[in-house]
Structures are given as C-alpha cells and as structure tokens.
Amino acid sequence: MPKFLIQARYTPEGAKGVIGEGASGRRAAVEHVVAGLGGTVETMYFSFGEDDFVCILDFPDTVSMAAVSLRVKASGALHTRATPLLTLDEIDEAARREVAFRPPGA
Template identity: 80%
Template structure:
C-alpha cells in the first residue's frame, strides 16, 4: 500500500534563517528526516530554492494526521511558514474522474 504523498513548501523566518546558517543544509535535512521517519514516513526529495519558498520537500506519510501533526508543530516553532499540498497519482485522478458527483452550480 502506498502512503499519501505531500509537497511541503516553506519559507524561513528571520530566526529560522539564522538557524539554517548555523546548522547548514545537511543539518536541516537530518532534522527533517528524523521528524518524518519518526512518524513512519519517508523523505522523497528536499531542495532549497530562491523565491517565495526557501525549501521544497516531497514526503510520504502513513496518514493525513501525521502530516497535520508535523505541520502544527513546525508552525508553532515560529521558524518557518509552511504550506502542505496533498499530491495525487495519475490512477487516483482517473478514479476521481470516474466517480459520479451530484452538483448544482449556484443559481442553476
């Protein structure tokens, strides 16, 4: 069984950036690995970036509650602003497209 996959986009706050400068990228990767694997997940990829996001991570978690727990804890630290986006496979989208949905647009 495959685990749900998430795209995490994060930007460091002033204090988070100071921590990154102190620990380095490898130190942050190790910290991310420890958190994710501690909840039964796996880090697929982690990249640092320029622009709106400072870091982009793709992770697998056993369930959405694990992703929510990490998100809440990281946000509470004040070191990062994060966004987590569920990622769906081609098969999952094909299955969704086959499902019948009774929907009436507003005013119709």
Template identity: 80%
Template sequence: MPKFLIQATYTPEGTKGLLKEGASGRRSAVDQVVTGLGGKVEAMYFAFGADDIILIVDFPDPVSMAAVSLTVKASGALHTRATPLLTLDEIDEAARRQVAFRAPGM
C-alpha cells in the same frame, strides 16, 4: 502512502538557525521527524525566491502530515504550506465517481 509537497519560507530566526546548522543539519532534522512518524523524504531542495525549501514527503496518513505541520508552524521558524499530491490512478478514480452537484443559479 499519501504524498505531499511542502513549501516553506524561513523566518529571520529560522534563517539564523539554518546558517548556524547548515543544510545537512536541517536534512537530518527533517529525516528524523518524517521517519519518526513512519514517513519518508522523497526529495528536499533549498531554493531562493518565494520559497526557501521544497520537499516531497510520504506519510502513512494525512493526520501525520497535519501533526508535523502544526508542530513546525508552532516553532515560529518557518511559514509552510502542504499540498496533497495525487497519482494519475487516483485522479482517474475520482473522475469515475458520480457527484450530484448543482451550480449556483442553475
């Protein structure tokens, strides 16, 4: 299953919701969304600094991740970014593939 790192920052409205609902309430909401699309939450942490929340999630396919991303961003409660995570085996496979490439000016 594809794995993704999600980093998010709450907007002021989203922060108000977090204060009202608490961290466990948000975890339940995240679990419901992810499992509803056939995925799994591997880890969920709250932080302070540039990001307010960090998750590692598994989804059956990238389209499921995109669907969640679009829906969450449309809510206006969070600013998010998702990074696909690759295993060592996947990088080894990528390194074995031949790619025809010519650098600019070469």
C-alpha cells in the same frame, strides 16, 4: 502512502539556524521528524525566491502530516504550505465517480 509537497520559507530566526547548522543539518532534522511518524523524505531542495525550500514527503496517513504541520508552525521558525499530491490513477478514479452537484443558479 499519502504524498505531500511542502513549500516553506524561514523567518529571520529560522534562517539564522540554517546558517548555523547548514542545509545538511536541516535535511537530517526533517528526516528525523518524518521517520518518527513512519514517513519518508522523497526529495528536498533548497531554493531562493518566495520559498526557501521544497520537499516531497510520504506519510502513512494525513493525521501524521497534520501533526508535523502543527508542530512546525508552532515553532515560529518557518511558514509552510502542505499540498496533498495525487497519482494519475487517483485522479482517474475521481473522474469516474458520480457527483450530485448543482451549480449556483441552475
């Protein structure tokens, strides 16, 4: 199952929602959305600094992750970045593949 690192920061309105329902309420909301598309929440942490929370999600396919991303961004309550995560075996496989690439000027 494709795995994604999510980094997010709340807008002022989104932060008010967290204050109102707490971190456990947001975790439950994330789990509900992810499970509804056949995925799982591997881990979720709240943080401070540039990001307000990070999580690792598993989805059955990239389209499911894109669907969540679109809905979350459209809400205006938070700004997110989704980074696909690859296993060591996947990178080893990628490194073995032949790629016909010519750098500029070569």
